[in-house]
Amino acid sequence: MQLALLLNPAVFQYIYKNKKYIMKLKVTLIAICFSITFTSCDVLKQLGIFPSELEMAMGLKDGLTQGLFRGLDAFADPNGNPIVRFAFPGDAAKIEQTLRDIGMDKMLNQVTGKFTNAISSAITTAKPMFINSIKQMTIRDAVGILVTDNNRAATDYFKQTMQPQLMTAFRPIVDSTIKVQGANQEWAQVVNVYNKIPFTKNKLESSLTDFVSARAIDVMFNIIAKEEADIRTKYDFRKTDMMKKAFGYAEQELKRRSQSGITN
Numbered sequence: 001m002q003l004a005l006l007l008n009p010a011v012f013q014y015i016y017k018n019k020k021y022i023m024k025l026k027v028t029l030i031a032i033c034f035s036i037t038f039t040s041c042d043v044l045k046q047l048g049i050f051p052s053e054l055e056m057a058m059g060l061k062d063g064l065t066q067g068l069f070r071g072l073d074a075f076a077d078p079n080g081n082p083i084v085r086f087a088f089p090g091d092a093a094k095i096e097q098t099l100r101d102i103g104m105d106k107m108l109n110q111v112t113g114k115f116t117n118a119i120s121s122a123i124t125t126a127k128p129m130f131i132n133s134i135k136q137m138t139i140r141d142a143v144g145i146l147v148t149d150n151n152r153a154a155t156d157y158f159k160q161t162m163q164p165q166l167m168t169a170f171r172p173i174v175d176s177t178i179k180v181q182g183a184n185q186e187w188a189q190v191v192n193v194y195n196k197i198p199f200t201k202n203k204l205e206s207s208l209t210d211f212v213s214a215r216a217i218d219v220m221f222n223i224i225a226k227e228e229a230d231i232r233t234k235y236d237f238r239k240t241d242m243m244k245k246a247f248g249y250a251e252q253e254l255k256r257r258s259q260s261g262i263t264n
Contacts, residue, residue: 051245057142059246060154064134066239067227071220078120079113084219086115089211090202099194111190114183119216121177122170133162147250151232152225159221170213
């Protein structure tokens with residue numbers, strides 16, 4: 001009866017004229033929805049209190065796009081950002097320190113700088129692929145990964161569907177950048193010196209095209225995942241109305257499931 005009263009057109013018209021009561025009404029409707037049947041919740045969705053499946057998908061895509069642009073910004077000045085800087089394969093810190101200890105600082109700085117530029121070039125070139133992949137995410141896929149306690153669920157899905165084509169696209173870009181800048185020859189010198197050091201267990205590979213490509217992909221998606229986690233857990237990171245609506249709903253639905261003892 002309380003719900004029928006709230007849904008009465010005359011009541012809504014009165015509340016519209018008294019806007020200070022609108023927020024109170026929304027809170028009341030949400031509370032009622034969580035305490036009654038899902039059939040009533042469907043009614044509230046039609047009223048725009050809860051997001052539709054399309055709005056959920058749009059909100060999720062907005063979040064991924066925001067994370068994508070945050071990642072692209074990070075690569076704008078790659079050599080000045082330690083997050084996107086090239087790292088040696090294997091036990092990176094130990095390998096790099098060993099080489100610096102034997103006086104190869106200048107060579108290392110040149111090589112790491114050029115490999116970092118190769119990563120940046122690959123990411124910049126692949127920007128349309130990232131954006132297109134987000135657009136192709138279906139409504140069903142988006143709705144399925146919106147409400148979850150995995151704070152990087154959308155990024156994981158995004159990476160899983162994109163990684164094969166990204167590796168295919170990145171290899172020639174990375175390989176070309178490395179050769180044009182002469183990083184391949186400098187890397188060969190580094191490998192030759194390091195692999196001759198006694199007692200080094202993990203030898204360096206002479207070709208790093210696949211490693212650099214994979215490194216670029218991993219860094220990009222790690223930045224997107226960080227942004228997704230912030231959007232899911234912090235209201236201030238939800239920059240669009242669709243994000244606020246979709247992720248706000250997801251947050252409330254997770255609380256409801258937790259209180260009801262429902263697992264994902």
